[in-house]
Amino acid sequence: MKNRNGGARRAAHGAATAAPVAAPKPTIDYPTESETLPAAGYTIRVAAPGARMVRVAINQGDWRDCRPSVGYWWYDWSGYADGEHELVACAEYDDGREIVSAPAHCQAVASS
DSSP states (O other): BEEEETSSOTTSSSSSSOOOOOOOOOOEEEEETTEEEOOOOOEEEETTTTTSEEEEEEOOEEEEEEEETTTTEEEOOOOSSSSSEEEEEEEOOOOOEEEEEEOOEEEEEOOO
């Protein structure tokens, strides 16, 4: 924070106080927006750097835990119906903050 003179605000003991660092908003990388999914199943990939836990909600349903691997969070999704689906991710950080992604939309179609 800055004072009226443009300098950093100092705590009573003289040290500059730091503003809280914003955690990155999680993003659903895959499926991409409006992607058509195969009928058998799909693995959702979420980017949430620094998160200690990530969950996804499908069609405004219950939150489902993702698993971490190679710097991303993954959820193996199967048994979904044909049609449009909405996906949302929620990342939880060590300081207790929970940040929700923008919704992503995809389309599922039965195989021919």
